[in-house]
Amino acid sequence: FKVCLVTALWFIFRYLNYAIHNSYAHYRRLLLKPGTDLNLTLARNVTAILVWGLYIITSMLLLEVPWSGISLVTAGLATGLGFAMQNLIENFFYGISLMTGRLHVGDYIECDGIQGKVESITYQSTQIVTMDGCVIAFLNSTLFSKNFKNMTRNHRYELVKLPIGVAYGTDVAEVRRLLVEALTPVCRERNADGQCVTNVDEVPVKVSFVDFGESSVDLAVIVWMLVEEKIALSARLRETIYNTLNANGIEIPFPQRDIHMTAQPG
Numbered sequence: 001f002k003v004c005l006v007t008a009l010w011f012i013f014r015y016l017n018y019a020i021h022n023s024y025a026h027y028r029r030l031l032l033k034p035g036t037d038l039n040l041t042l043a044r045n046v047t048a049i050l051v052w053g054l055y056i057i058t059s060m061l062l063l064e065v066p067w068s069g070i071s072l073v074t075a076g077l078a079t080g081l082g083f084a085m086q087n088l089i090e091n092f093f094y095g096i097s098l099m100t101g102r103l104h105v106g107d108y109i110e111c112d113g114i115q116g117k118v119e120s121i122t123y124q125s126t127q128i129v130t131m132d133g134c135v136i137a138f139l140n141s142t143l144f145s146k147n148f149k150n151m152t153r154n155h156r157y158e159l160v161k162l163p164i165g166v167a168y169g170t171d172v173a174e175v176r177r178l179l180v181e182a183l184t185p186v187c188r189e190r191n192a193d194g195q196c197v198t199n200v201d202e203v204p205v206k207v208s209f210v211d212f213g214e215s216s217v218d219l220a221v222i223v224w225m226l227v228e229e230k231i232a233l234s235a236r237l238r239e240t241i242y243n244t245l246n247a248n249g250i251e252i253p254f255p256q257r258d259i260h261m262t263a264q265p266g
Contacts, residue, residue, distance in 0.1 A: 094140035165216030
């Protein structure tokens with residue numbers, strides 16, 4: 001009778017596992033926006049562990065396994081699950097910390113030298129789409145250990161410095177004037193959404209004297225630009241800088257060295 005009862009309970013717990021999982025999935029779908037992917041991997045695993053763990057303990061009690069044996073098995077299972085789920089639990093709590101406001105879907109972040117847009121945040125990993133269209137998933141614990149940078153937490157702008165060099169003897173003030181006049185209209189253009197691609201009204205285009213280089217006077221064009229427009233706008237600004245300097249006869253030097261050769265007597 002007890003063996004038959006344990007066998008019957010197997011079907012009951014199997015249905016219980018199925019019911020709990022689907023009830024939770026239905027509840028999560030009600031909270032999500034239409035078309036959003038639902039990740040239930042963690043919930044499915046946790047539900048299975050709890051339900052089947054309870055089934056094993058119940059079966060041992062029905063079969064009158066000695067309490068010492070139950071305690072030994074329970075302790076062994078708890079220890080094994082603790083070691084096996086160490087990283088899982090760590091990522092779970094880090095995921096909760098991220099979801100509470102430190103990170104949002106749509107933010108642009110940088111981690112381990114990789115920049116991209118956050119596509120989804122789950123209890124185990126954060127998935128981003130890089131600037132070149134690749135999809136990369138970072139474990140939540142990795143984001144914390146690598147000290148990721150959220151580039152859109154306060155605003156969506158990033159300060160970008162474009163290095164340039166002009167020949168020695170060039171009037172730096174004249175170069176600065178020409179570049180500011182040429183780059184300001186480009187930076188004031190608006191994208192398809194009607195949003196200004198750089199905050200030039202508050203922080204205009206600046207040209208700073210950086211250093212005395214080996215072959216050139218090193219300058220830098222400093223511009224605030226939207227993170228998502230960085231690649232396209234940087235390319236347009238570099239092209240405008242090159243055309244402006246060429247049109248005004250300002251030399252853009254390249255690295256060169258003078259070699260002196262001395263003939264040895266005899």
